[in-house]
Amino acid sequence: xREHAGRSIIVxxxxxxxxxxxxxLTESPDxxxxxxATTTAVTIEMERDEPSQSFVTFVxxxxxxxxxxxxxxxxxxxxREMLRGYIESMEARGMAVPLPASKLSELKRLVAV
Numbered sequence: 123x124r125e126h127a128g129r130s131i132i133v134x135x136x137x138x139x140x141x142x143x144x145x146x147l148t149e150s151p152d153x154x155x156x157x158x159a160t161t162t163a164v165t166i167e168m169e170r171d172e173p174s175q176s177f178v179t180f181v182x183x184x185x186x187x188x189x190x191x192x193x194x195x196x197x198x199x200x201x202r203e204m205l206r207g208y209i210e211s212m213e214a215r216g217m218a219v220p221l222p223a224s225k226l227s228e229l230k231r232l233v234a235v
């Protein structure tokens with residue numbers, strides 16, 4: 123683990139974003155600029171899947187919901203789309219998203235619901 127601008131950078135096969143204000147997992151400026159890379163609304167874990175040559179994300183607080191992309195940034199963009207669709211679908215059905223109201227509000231802002 124290394125320190126970068128006051129944040130921990132985790133360099134493992136499994137990379138973790140945020141975890142309660144925690145870690146940005148890459149030193150890529152583009153990826154660090156992505157809003158999901160620094161949010162504390164949810165914890166997003168990312169790992170490299172070598173057989174498919176893709177990056178896979180998991181949203182821990184939402185039962186490990188998962189998606190993927192060819193690059194780290196694309197994986198976060200796909201995660202944003204997945205979260206937007208999930209929130210819209212749950213609300214359309216009158217179902218609660220299992221997050222505290224403040225975290226749900228932040229997440230909605232980030233994914234533009």
